[in-house]
């Protein structure tokens with residue numbers, strides 16, 4: 456017999472609203488930067504909710520919170536769920552929080568149904584999914600997934616030049632940072648509920664997105680050094696115009712992404728700084744910042760290779776010096792077929808429409824994928840708006856997501 460979870464959507468909405476009140480700015484604006492007073496108050500609120508649900512709560516050395524509902528076979532690896540509660544400045548109330556408070560409500564709805572999981576179910580509240588403080592996203596899950604080395608973590612600094620170690624101690628998170636990394640196999644499976652942050656589900660009138668792939672960005676900085684000079688005095692033969700060279704590289708990158716053979720390949724040059732930046736001066740230096748994403752790591756790397764080849768070619772033909780620096784290249788994740796099957800069966804049981812889709816933004820699940828099979832469950836959000844105060848998901852959408860998450864967790868935890 457299938458479990459029939461009983462979701463109390465009104466108390467969940469009250470909790471989402473109460474959490475949204477905990478902000479560094481006047482509601483409805485949600486600003487909750489990691490380790491700020493608001494972030495610490497929000498954590499305390501969520502912790503109290505978890506404890507009143509009889510979950511065992513622990514916090515690791517970086518502030519990731521893990522709240523466990525013990526299964527009848529507590530030695531088995533737990534099934535994980537969760538997301539984040541930190542918010543960028545001027546954000547809304549659903550990004551991340553739907554996966555945290557919705558995850559908690561999924562657990563409670565199973566408790567109300569009299570369900571006893573065989574495996575423990577562990578709710579995770581990740582530290583600093585947003586890059587606001589340290590310039591790097593998914594700090595907590597990167598460290599849990601052992602993606603970010605300890606040396607790299609210790610180099611992180613905020614804009615006032617305070618180090619991670621100092622800031623986490625001020626927030627009273629102590630203990631060895633080495634202990635944050637979880638061993639592969641710690642989680643049996645991990646599933647994250649999240650708003651789509653795109654418009655497709657709402658446009659198509661579909662209740663749920665079953666995420667099959669999480670795309671991941673690679674970012675490269677490209678510096679082109681040419682030769683400056685007077686825009687009138689210097690004739691065209693023999694010029695080494697850094698911006699003209701950069702223009703070729705931008706188009707080469709665009710063409711490499713367009714000809715990858717897959718719609719999921721995207722490449723963007725979002726920053727182009729020109730020196731000295733005067734109308735009557737030949738550009739001597741250009742800095743480009745590129746973002747290259749795909750759901751397939753090898754295909755994305757071929758675009759990066761094409762960019763490198765274009766750099767060598769342009770450098771040789773134009774006599775400019777081109778250097779590249781790989782800022783980051785997180786591997787994309789392919790979601791687990793067993794979790795997808797459980798989500799699909801759960802959506803059918805609940806009478807909810809669904810489609811399989813790609814997450815083009817990245818999430819904590821991308822890094823949990825390094826140590827566990829993962830999948831994500833998307834609910835619609837109005838017009839795809841996110842990271843703004845008018846971000847909105849309807850009670851019906853949230854209730855459907857929590858219901859199907861609960862059914863999924865019941866299947867996975869057995």
Ligand SMILES: [Zn+2]
Nearest residue numbers: 539550551584
């Ligand atoms: Zn999020």
